[in-house]
Amino acid sequence: EDKVVQSPLSLVVHEGDTVTLNCSYEVTNFRSLLWYKQEKKAPTFLFMLTSSGIEKKSGRLSSILDKKELFSILNITATQTGDSAVYLCAVEAGGNEKLTFGTGTRLTIIP
Amino acid sequence: AAGVIQSPRHLIKEKRETATLKCYPIPRHDTVYWYQQGPGQDPQFLISFYEKMQSDKGSIPDRFSAQQFSDYHSELNMSSLELGDSALYFCASSLTDLNTEAFFGQGTRLTVV
Secondary structure (H helix, E strand, O other), X not given: OOEEEEEOOEEEEEXXXXXXXXXXXXXXXEEEEEEEEEOOOOOEEEEEEOOOOOOEEEOOEEEEEEOOOOEEEEEEOOOOXXXXXXXXXXXXXXXXXXXXXXXXXXXXXXX | OOOOEEEOOEEEEOOOOOEEEEEEOOOOOOEXXXXXXXXXXXXXXXXXXXXXXXXXXXXOOOOEEXXXXXXXXXXXXXXXXXXXXXEXXXXXXXXXXXXXXXXXXXXXXXXXX
8 A cells, every 4th residue: 555654744843944854655556646735725745756856946945856765855945934835755666657645744833 | 718617606504405416517528426425524425427327326325316317417316315414525636538637616505403
């Protein structure tokens, strides 16, 4: 059974801090790993990672995948209150395209 | 740009009733996924369709069924509703042949009373 584990479950930091969110996975026939940000609505897409060691960057957010150690990290620098959300990691695997989600990391940024 | 459209946005039903949720994917997307997200939980995969054929099935109860129509929109039919079916139901779509990421709709919040 495909498994995606995120840590920490919850994180509270002050504005301006840098945070690192972790996602590890055990799946058969890995295809891609995706990060989503979920506020009080649908998950919004952040990154899609398919290759090891290639950092994807968007503003203050960046992410990298390690296919050997089966994990990914999502970094957010200079955090802002608008970054407060649940960050979901999902893995696409197998011969189909379904996504298996982790339980998410709830990030809270304190002004 | 057009996004994934779900309707209705909110739905309140009584136990044992039937509900139908609709999903209109992004134009040209050929794959639709349905997810159920309970309060404080991560989305759970229910079912997916590729080119109008069921491509994968997850933890979808037998009381639920779904289909994808010729215009690629999809409907999730839920019968004999139970209190535990109360959740946010997301639909996502992607263009499988190009291995694009899945884009989510805003979800339908179903409350069973």
